[in-house]
Amino acid sequence: xxxxxxxxxxxxxxxxxxxxxxxxxxxxxxxxxxxxxxxxxxxxxxxxxxxxxxxxxxxxxxxxxxxxxxxxxxxxxxxxxxxxxxxxxxxxxxxxxxxxxxxxxxxxxxxxxxxxxxxxxxxxxxxxxxxxxxxxxxxxxxxxxxxxxxxxxxxxxxxxxxxxxxxxxxxxxxxxxxxxxxxxxxxxxxxxxxxxxxxxxxxxxxxxxxxxxxxxxxxxxxxxxxxxxxxxxxxxxxxxxxxxxxxxxxxxxxxxxxxxxxxxxxxxxxxxxxxxxxxxxxxxxxxxxxxxxxxxxxxxxxxxxxxxxxxx
Amino acid sequence: xxxxxxxxxxxxxxxxxxxxxxxxxxxxxxxxxxxxxxxxxxxxxxxxxxxxxxxxxxxxxxxxxxxxxxxxxxxxxxxxxxxxxxxxxxxxxxxxxxxxxxxxxxxxxxxxxxxxxxxxxxxxxxxxxxxxxxxxxxxxxxxxxxxxxxxxxxxxxxxxxxxxxxxxxxxxxxxxxxxxxxxxxxxxxxxxxxxxxxxxxxxxxxxxxxxxxxxxxxxxxxxxxxxxxxxxxxxxxxxxxxxxxxxxxxxxxxxxxxxxxxxxxxxxxxxxxxxxxxxxxxxxxxxxxxxxxxxxxxxxxxxxxxxxxxxxxxxxxxxxxxxxxxxxxxxxxxxxxxxxxxxxxxxxxxxx
Numbered sequence: 001x002x003x004x005x006x007x008x009x010x011x012x013x014x015x016x017x018x019x020x021x022x023x024x025x026x027x028x029x030x031x032x033x034x035x036x037x038x039x040x041x042x043x044x045x046x047x048x049x050x051x052x053x054x055x056x057x058x059x060x061x062x063x064x065x066x067x068x069x070x071x072x073x074x075x076x077x078x079x080x081x082x083x084x085x086x087x088x089x090x091x092x093x094x095x096x097x098x099x100x101x102x103x104x105x106x107x108x109x110x111x112x113x114x115x116x117x118x119x120x121x122x123x124x125x126x127x128x129x130x131x132x133x134x135x136x137x138x139x140x141x142x143x144x145x146x147x148x149x150x151x152x153x154x155x156x157x158x159x160x161x162x163x164x165x166x167x168x169x170x171x172x173x174x175x176x177x178x179x180x181x182x183x184x185x186x187x188x189x190x191x192x193x194x195x196x197x198x199x200x201x202x203x204x205x206x207x208x209x210x211x212x213x214x215x216x217x218x219x220x221x222x223x224x225x226x227x228x229x230x231x232x233x234x235x236x237x238x239x240x241x242x243x244x245x246x247x248x249x250x251x252x253x254x255x256x257x258x259x260x261x262x263x264x265x266x267x268x269x270x271x272x273x274x275x276x277x278x279x280x281x282x283x284x285x286x287x288x289x290x291x292x293x294x295x296x297x298x299x300x301x302x303x304x305x306x307x308x309x310x311x312x
Numbered sequence: 313x314x315x316x317x318x319x320x321x322x323x324x325x326x327x328x329x330x331x332x333x334x335x336x337x338x339x340x341x342x343x344x345x346x347x348x349x350x351x352x353x354x355x356x357x358x359x360x361x362x363x364x365x366x367x368x369x370x371x372x373x374x375x376x377x378x379x380x381x382x383x384x385x386x387x388x389x390x391x392x393x394x395x396x397x398x399x400x401x402x403x404x405x406x407x408x409x410x411x412x413x414x415x416x417x418x419x420x421x422x423x424x425x426x427x428x429x430x431x432x433x434x435x436x437x438x439x440x441x442x443x444x445x446x447x448x449x450x451x452x453x454x455x456x457x458x459x460x461x462x463x464x465x466x467x468x469x470x471x472x473x474x475x476x477x478x479x480x481x482x483x484x485x486x487x488x489x490x491x492x493x494x495x496x497x498x499x500x501x502x503x504x505x506x507x508x509x510x511x512x513x514x515x516x517x518x519x520x521x522x523x524x525x526x527x528x529x530x531x532x533x534x535x536x537x538x539x540x541x542x543x544x545x546x547x548x549x550x551x552x553x554x555x556x557x558x559x560x561x562x563x564x565x566x567x568x569x570x571x572x573x574x575x576x577x578x579x580x581x582x583x584x585x586x587x588x589x590x591x592x593x594x595x596x597x598x599x600x601x602x603x604x605x606x607x608x609x610x611x612x613x614x615x616x617x618x619x620x621x622x623x624x625x626x627x628x629x630x631x632x633x634x635x636x637x638x639x640x641x642x643x644x645x646x647x648x649x650x651x652x653x654x655x656x657x658x659x660x661x662x663x664x
Contacts (some may be wrong), residue, residue, distance in 0.1 A: 096413050101377045109370065116377065120378030149362050219456065303406070
């Protein structure tokens with residue numbers, strides 16, 4: 001969690017120092033996303049979990065073993081960015097080796113593509129599941145309804161964990177001004193999809209809720225809709241300033257207090273951990289600044305698989 | 313010979329048996345209907361999906377990520393427009409991941425006018441689709457190509473868009489697909505589902521079907537000619553061919569190119585033909601503004617301006633919101649044989 005928070009704050013600093021054109025990310029979702037990342041059956045192909053993520057998922061990736069410096073490379077859009085080669089915004093991950101499909105800026109389309117890997121994973125004996133996440137505002141899009149319908153077809157249920165991280169906002173628009181439903185997860189009930197609403201700012205709650213949901217999807221081969229109430233600590237994106245938002249419940253502060261109270265870690269130890277990551281990431285961001293941009297003559301590369309250069 | 317619907321059906325059967333085709337789905341694609349145009353009757357891997365084009369296209373992309381090969385059908389291209397952002401994603405994933413992800417999937421959709429389909433069963437999709445990079449886009453004009461281009465799509469490691477001209481789905485072509493019985497009545501009895509109760513029906517597939525892949529990116533010269541080049545695809549290939557045959561009797565020699573693949577298209581074939589005839593007309597039925605033919609015109613002008621003996625032309629659909637149902641309305645909306653004939657006569661009469 002500390003590493004993930006440090007990364008997001010480093011990315012924001014990079015944006016503010018003109019080392020990147022745009023920031024969007026997930027500070028405030030660590031209590032939910034770190035446990036999720038730790039539970040992924042990581043690997044490539046149908047017997048591993050497929051991840052259709054949105055752009056607030058850095059903590060999931062780090063918990064799976066991603067290196068912070070690679071996120072900085074994408075922030076700075078250098079050629080060595082392993083997720084998009086400098087083509088995409090920060091936190092738009094893609095990693096075939098781990099079944100992380102390309103994150104898109106389009107809202108909610110990931111719920112439609114999740115249907116496909118879910119269908120693939122209905123194959124007999126398959127142990128992998130599909131996990132898709134997105135925000136609350138995007139659930140108004142048609143693709144969210146698509147995923148509910150397709151995942152719950154009679155006799156053809158799909159092993160998909162549908163996650164909605166509900167931060168109560170769509171950019172600047174409060175959810176309560178646009179949505180009449182009390183909980184997004186309630187929509188699952190109409191489709192016979194098991195669902196739950198949890199406090200995603202609490203590590204323990206998130207851990208056990210995710211464990212239950214993932215175990216259910218993995219063993220029953222049926223969908224689960226999990227709504228996690230989370231915070232958005234730096235606003236929507238750099239478009240809204242990327243400044244710390246006072247008054248939001250900070251899951252990291254809460255967890256640190258719990259750890260301190262329980263005597264697991266002292267405040268000094270936790271501060272030291274923060275400082276270690278901070279120092280390391282400052283050095284890494286300096287390194288990234290020295291790395292090369294992609295060359296303009298590569299724009300035609302990879303339009304087709306294995307193809308390079310202008311082909312027409 | 314097989315009609316186009318039967319040819320596509322046999323290609324999908326071949327794919328199920330030999331090319332790891334695991335899912336064929338869409339609205340009414342599975343039994344009992346087997347597709348609104350019977351294209352997917354009798355297949356073992358076909359199934360009905362919810363009435364949800366976004367789900368259909370999204371599922372196809374996801375299956376591609378899972379490396380599970382599928383053909384997903386959108387019943388009419390008129391209803392594919394609500395999937396544009398997913399089509400963009402499908403065409404983009406390999407590029408956006410800097411080459412990390414292959415995305416092998418095929419979307420098949422039924423296109424074009426010619427059967428009095430009214431406002432929402434007559435649209436074309438080639439102009440819109442050729443604006444979406446990352447796909448390979450094919451459109452057959454005869455049964456052998458319908459069969460061979462589908463096999464090519466099923467072998468691709470990239471997104472493919474298979475545009476099937478609805479006016480041709482019941483049209484039989486000359487020649488046989490390798491393995492197809494010569495007697496068309498016999499073929500019908502073997503692979504066309506009977507009317508009425510089909511619950512116990514099973515197809516008897518021709519046993520000797522062969523791999524007769526038509527390479528993506530290669531056009532075909534349907535009629536050789538000297539005076540003017542007609543470049544077209546889909547159902548207008550048949551119309552252009554008939555016009556060429558008619559004009560030949562009057563001494564006007566028309567070369568007809570069936571593009572077969574819209575993207576990436578066979579520029580060498582077009583270019584060589586233009587260098588020979590020095591006159592070119594592009595023909596298609598999608599709306600004329602920002603039409604794919606306009607791109608071909610632009611390239612013709614940029615590369616062959618000083619070679620041309622007449623201004624190049626585009627015959628395309630009228631820029632109107634839809635195709636009106638009444639005969640005179642449809643005829644006025646999309647190029648007719650008489651329009652093509654007139655354009656040919658005018659262009660060969662034109663002197664530099």
